[in-house]
Amino acid sequence: MSVVFLVGVDCSACGERALDYAAERAKARDGRLVVAHIIEWSPYSFNTPQDNEERHRRREEEIRSARAEIIDPITQRLRAEGVEAEGVVRHGHAADTLAALAEECGATNIVVGHHGMSRLRARVFGSVASTLVQIADRPVTVVP
Amino acid sequence: MIRKTAVATALTGLLACCSAWAQDIGIDQRIDDAIRPAADAVAGFVFSSFPVAGVQIPFVLVWLIVAATIFTFYFRFINLRAFRHGFQLVRGDYNDPHAAGEVTHFQALATALSGTVGLGNIAGVAVAVSLGGPGATFWMILAGLLGMSSKFTECTLGVKYRNEYEDGTVSGGPMYYLAKGLAERGPGFARLGKVLAVLFAIFCIGGSFGGGNMFQANQSFSQVVNVTGGEASWMADKGWLFGLVIAVAVGLVIIGGIRGIARVTSKVVPFMAVIYVTAGLVIILGNLAAVPGAILSIVTGAFSPAGIAGGVVGVLFQGFRRAAFSNEAGVGSAAIAHSAVRTSRPVTEGIVALYEPFVDTVVVCTITALVIIITGSWDPSVDPSAGVQLTSDAFESAISWFPWILTLAVVLFAYSTMISWSYYGLKCWTFLFGESRVADFTYKVLFLFFVVVGSSMQLGSVIEFSDAMIFAMAFPNLLGCYFLLPVVKRELNAYWDDYKQGRLPKFS
Numbered sequence: 001m002s003v004v005f006l007v008g009v010d011c012s013a014c015g016e017r018a019l020d021y022a023a024e025r026a027k028a029r030d031g032r033l034v035v036a037h038i039i040e041w042s043p044y045s046f047n048t049p050q051d052n053e054e055r056h057r058r059r060e061e062e063i064r065s066a067r068a069e070i071i072d073p074i075t076q077r078l079r080a081e082g083v084e085a086e087g088v089v090r091h092g093h094a095a096d097t098l099a100a101l102a103e104e105c106g107a108t109n110i111v112v113g114h115h116g117m118s119r120l121r122a123r124v125f126g127s128v129a130s131t132l133v134q135i136a137d138r139p140v141t142v143v144p
Numbered sequence: 145m146i147r148k149t150a151v152a153t154a155l156t157g158l159l160a161c162c163s164a165w166a167q168d169i170g171i172d173q174r175i176d177d178a179i180r181p182a183a184d185a186v187a188g189f190v191f192s193s194f195p196v197a198g199v200q201i202p203f204v205l206v207w208l209i210v211a212a213t214i215f216t217f218y219f220r221f222i223n224l225r226a227f228r229h230g231f232q233l234v235r236g237d238y239n240d241p242h243a244a245g246e247v248t249h250f251q252a253l254a255t256a257l258s259g260t261v262g263l264g265n266i267a268g269v270a271v272a273v274s275l276g277g278p279g280a281t282f283w284m285i286l287a288g289l290l291g292m293s294s295k296f297t298e299c300t301l302g303v304k305y306r307n308e309y310e311d312g313t314v315s316g317g318p319m320y321y322l323a324k325g326l327a328e329r330g331p332g333f334a335r336l337g338k339v340l341a342v343l344f345a346i347f348c349i350g351g352s353f354g355g356g357n358m359f360q361a362n363q364s365f366s367q368v369v370n371v372t373g374g375e376a377s378w379m380a381d382k383g384w385l386f387g388l389v390i391a392v393a394v395g396l397v398i399i400g401g402i403r404g405i406a407r408v409t410s411k412v413v414p415f416m417a418v419i420y421v422t423a424g425l426v427i428i429l430g431n432l433a434a435v436p437g438a439i440l441s442i443v444t445g446a447f448s449p450a451g452i453a454g455g456v457v458g459v460l461f462q463g464f465r466r467a468a469f470s471n472e473a474g475v476g477s478a479a480i481a482h483s484a485v486r487t488s489r490p491v492t493e494g495i496v497a498l499y500e501p502f503v504d505t506v507v508v509c510t511i512t513a514l515v516i517i518i519t520g521s522w523d524p525s526v527d528p529s530a531g532v533q534l535t536s537d538a539f540e541s542a543i544s545w546f547p548w549i550l551t552l553a554v555v556l557f558a559y560s561t562m563i564s565w566s567y568y569g570l571k572c573w574t575f576l577f578g579e580s581r582v583a584d585f586t587y588k589v590l591f592l593f594f595v596v597v598g599s600s601m602q603l604g605s606v607i608e609f610s611d612a613m614i615f616a617m618a619f620p621n622l623l624g625c626y627f628l629l630p631v632v633k634r635e636l637n638a639y640w641d642d643y644k645q646g647r648l649p650k651f652s
Contacts, residue, residue: 043236043248046410049255049567051403052247052484057312059245091245100241 003031006107008038008098008128011070018113018143019074023083025109032084034105036098037070039063041091063089095131102138111141176601183609186350190612199454204615205464208474211622212290215297218629219636223292226495229643233496237650246486249496256481256497258413259356259564260504262557263363264470266420266550267531269512273522274534276462277452278438279445281513283463288505291473292498297625300494300632301325302479303487316483317568318344318476318617319575322624325631333627340620344476345572347620349587350613351477352572355469356565357591358598359610360558361387365599367532367554371547387599391592393559398566399588406563413560416553417508423549424511427542431518438517468615470509471501475614476621480568491639494632515539566591 005022019035026033039062047055071087078085088105090097102110114129129142193200216223232238233249272280298318305324306316319341326337365386369377379386397406428435445452449459472478478500485493512535516522521538532554539546566588573587574580642648 039245041245043239043244044250044254046254046258046414047247047251048397048403048406048410049259049481049484049564050406052251052255052481053313053315055245055247055484056314056486060312062245090241092241097241097244 003029004034004105004107005031006034006036006098006102006105006110008036008094008112009070009074018111021141021143022111023078023081026083032086033078034086034088034107035071035074036088036090036101037066038094038097039066039089039091040094042093059091094128095135098132099136102136107138109139109141110136111143113143179597179601187608187612190616197455197457199457199461201457201461204618205461205468207622208468208618209287209290209464211474211625212294215293216290219293219296219633222296222636223289223498226498230495230498233492234499238648239651240649241651243486247484249485249492252482252485252493253496253499254414256478256500257503258410258560259481260470260472260478260500261417261508262561263360263532263554264466265504265508265512266535266554267363268466268470269509270516270534271531272462272466273513273516276459277445277449278441278517279447279449279459280463281442281510282446283460284467284509284513285506287464287467288471288501288509291467291471291501291505294474295478295497295500296494297629297632298476298479298621299482299497300490300635301625301628302483303485303490303493304631304635306483314484315571317480317571318621318624319572321628322620325628326624329627337624340624342576344617344620345575347613347616348477348572349569351617352565352569353591353594354613355610356568357562357594358601360561361390361595361598362601363532364555364558367536367551370533370536371551383600384596387596390559390599391595394562394566394595395592397563398591399585409556409560409563413556416556419549420553421508421511423539423543423546424515427515427539428511428518430542434518438514441517467505467509469611471504472614473501474622475617477568477617480571481564489639491635562595
């Protein structure tokens, strides 16, 4: 069974180091990468009827643009480097969704970057990396 | 950019004509005089009544209650037996993670609720308790519980027969299920369905100008005047000005497409609802000793009222009438909001919709009623047009600064209800006149115009007109629902079997 690294990315330029780290490991262990972008979304938000009417269309647009602008450039680059990579775009809470995704794709390891927030900011707004460390049922690597 | 310019032009135009009127003294009176005959005529027709035990009972009310009762029995007390499952659906236990990002049951319910929780819960309850005594609360709760079955039926149909367009947007509501659903039953029914759909659309447009708009503007203005000093307030004779400000605020969202405002409001409104309910509970818990007496007066007042015109029938009438106006069950409006949910089983949204009358009437209205009864603020001799003022006084007697919070709540509730109803009305408008930018814009300008009219009119004529248009929607809607009951039953039975057998995929 091959080794799978799940990497969470925010945008195509950020999370570079997490990505490089995961790519190196994958190369070394002949594994593959699953590159995931999570669009922040809550099932419990309050919307206007107009928002709801257009939601399905907007979701498709969001997924399409995330693929085109974030995921595809990354997976193409990885493949050019000879790493087997696949891209995923999901809606949800970033940490929860990454944890669920890890289970779904049988990831050995979850790799994320972090934003370098101050301690107070992280306390107040929560940090994806620290939440993920708490809830994930498999090793999480946080690359600074 | 063109849109923004158009908005600016439209709003300035509105402003200009209103300030021209304002130079005349008694502009409010003029608008009231001009609209009153029409309002009275419409109300007289919709509320055609027959006497029962000396009280004039409007046929439409009997129509609503009979339907709610029949639906409750036909679906074997769906309002009670699906209650727990409804909660699981709202909580998201059955949400497929792969559909994350679509409209969830919670979101559809929350959107529909923000269109119904509003002045009906605050002003309407005060009117009911004043005219019908504490006993009206009992009938209001009963009407709320029965109304759950009407909501179940119409929201299931709303999802089943909605239109899904190629660009991914959806449109649903009674006009679609009346037209498409009845057409399935044969050519004769198809014609009937079309007639009912058109009638519904016309009444809904009227309702969006009346209860969904003028009533809201009127009552929130009356509360603003009340809190700023009543008769002596600087605002007292400036209803048109208040209306203008609200019209601009609504216009920015519905014409200007400034989503930010709608988004902020949709976050603040549930927060205000929580504050309102909490304040109510604080007053109730603070007067715990008075609660058994209040409950007793609700129960005894329901069956043997003292000094209420029409006795039991009169009380029942007041309770049912305000409940129906508040939760809109059987009216069909909510089906428009609920139909945007993403689900392959229409019944699920019907089950979720059970919570709408429950939260609106059984919870929020009851809290208001208890506060009014406990604080002794109801007074059978009070002018029924006092509406929201009466509730405000009740809260004030326990929490002196609360009327200010209530004013904010009232204005925000009114605002979010207007945004919702402008959407319902627009859907019906485009159903009748087709989707075009001109049709769209015409409706929205008319809608804003009625905001100004509503805050300028006396309450009496506004309430009559609002009630009339909203209740009129129930005629075509429920008539169509009767024919479509077997469809809902089939869907329900298949779904309920799957649920009971554990065949539904559960994700948490």
